[in-house]
Amino acid sequence: MSPKYTDLVAGLPASVPFVGPENLERAQGARFKARLGANENGFGPSKSTIAAMSQVAAETWMYGDPENHDIKEALAKHHGVRAENIVVGEGIDGLLGYLCRMCVEPGTDIVTSDGAYPTFNFHVAGYGGTLAKVPYRDDAEDPDALMAAADRLRPRLIYFANPDNPMGSEHGPAVVAEMIARVPDGSLLILDEAYCEFSALGTVPIDVGNERVIRFRTFSKAYGMAGARVGYGIGASGLIGSFDKIRNHFAMSRVSVAGAMAALADGQNLNSVLERTARARTRLAEIAGEHGLRALPSATNFVTIDCGRDGDYARRVLAGLVGAGIFVRMPGVAPMDRCIRVSVGPDAEIDRFATEFGPALAKA
């Protein structure tokens, strides 16, 4: 009977939010020919980021600054807020975990969308919260349904990703502003903006005076640094300061932080990534069209392709692609699971997807 766990942890299933592509590669005994499944940025980090990381590698004998002072100052300047409004963590995943720890306990009501980010659900379940999931509407998160559920349940947390993953849809600033205005007393709106750099409609202005919203951003997507694990939150200083009560103060890789600071300073590379992403999205939509299929509009670095039938069919298409060495993923919940989700990437990777897509459709 050793060790003795908390009842909460003892009762948790051995679930994981995601199976990694490396797991699939080991099962298949072969590397993927195209890695287009995790919304990574195949255009890679900027040259300045790679240079900064390489340069700092020799300094990795030193712990990073537990206060993350310099990167917080840089981010604060970038966003026109103060350092006390920024918390830096081990990706948005890590920050979502900390926030759930701060707010979620057995019996706590939490609101999200059915089919939205699984890692948030993993953390909520991990702290014993009760998830209420509202359906998507027209392949997008449904602000009205989310806020109606919030009115009804008075949840401590409301999760809303904008632009959305896995559908690639987005809502404009006016809609988001209206959501923020409707956050009930005692609730906190999590605005997951991991993909916001790719947005066409833009983001609602940051207001760190509002304690009812926290925004999460990341270097994993537009900045091409998913493997570095650098995310951050922007919010009211009281809320942001509370992370210090519980976070792993020495969690950040010194090399990763140096790379992120270089990335933030390199607006030219960011613009180039955005241009190349837009071109790749167009190309993926064309490939879908060549097979008589529709690509959903995307405000992200991936394209969700409607395979035109049901979930079982799309799962067969996905299996065909994965079996042919093309790593892609798909939404997990109906009716969105009629789609597959293809990340953008360099031409050569998209070419390999294009080559295998037809046969996978034919086989399905």
Next chain:
Amino acid sequence: MSPKYTDLVAGLPASVPFVGPENLERAQGARFKARLGANENGFGPSKSTIAAMSQVAAETWMYGDPENHDIKEALAKHHGVRAENIVVGEGIDGLLGYLCRMCVEPGTDIVTSDGAYPTFNFHVAGYGGTLAKVPYRDDAEDPDALMAAADRLRPRLIYFANPDNPMGSEHGPAVVAEMIARVPDGSLLILDEAYCEFSALGTVPIDVGNERVIRFRTFSKAYGMAGARVGYGIGASGLIGSFDKIRNHFAMSRVSVAGAMAALADGQNLNSVLERTARARTRLAEIAGEHGLRALPSATNFVTIDCGRDGDYARRVLAGLVGAGIFVRMPGVAPMDRCIRVSVGPDAEIDRFATEFGPALAKA
């Protein structure tokens, strides 16, 4: 009244386990001349580690493998266990946090030593546990007192660092084996072996069949990678598998993991670090002797120098050193706080300490 925290988190103080040297540098407006306070390895990571990190920097657009398969296989082979007996995390700090989350809740009794690793205490408090602290004995953790407290309290966790920080002392394998044999039903002994590579007496053999002990190791000390945040736990597969229920699966930096694997494979560099560490310890003991002071025997990469008077005196010595640009730390609890703790490092850093130590003593 937004947001609404759990009662536990709302009641936590805004404490941090450690103030980083960068904070002190900002306060003083100057960089430290010698960085000898955090038991970092100033000899640096191996050339092979630096090369691996630099090489993988360009691949940082990919998430790391959430299962940490390759490094777990390498560590398992290194230790003669199976991958299912290894959990990799964001430093021992991160793993201690996860373990506390698994076992600690309000009212849970936990046993440690008074003056032992503050980050463990931070995590225990963060989950609402009740810490029982037994005193050190003869400047070392007291196995008998720890296990007597364990017999009395039946704590879920017993923390024991061997070799010890901040005193640098160690107990031999026979003593540790006896402790393990005494772990009560329902308790788990945390054997923090962060410094074990520097040990003179060696470690007790690993027995992953024993569910009453978990061992933590790190790449932060002997491998010179504190800034990379790679630690790991070794234990029974059931216990190790339970981390998967709650950990941040995508927490590890891809570059850090690549560096750690290169470090593990580079036994020659490790031996060189151990030799240079032994020489630097001897040198630090000589410097202490030149001032009529005693350096405690060290089984670590730091030397604890008994300043010969009380805590107030040692704090003045410490302040003198820090004010002169020498970053060192000291134990926080009497009677160990009559000492200062100086990490080993390259000759030039030790020279700077030697230069400033006399004046700091004179001023105190």
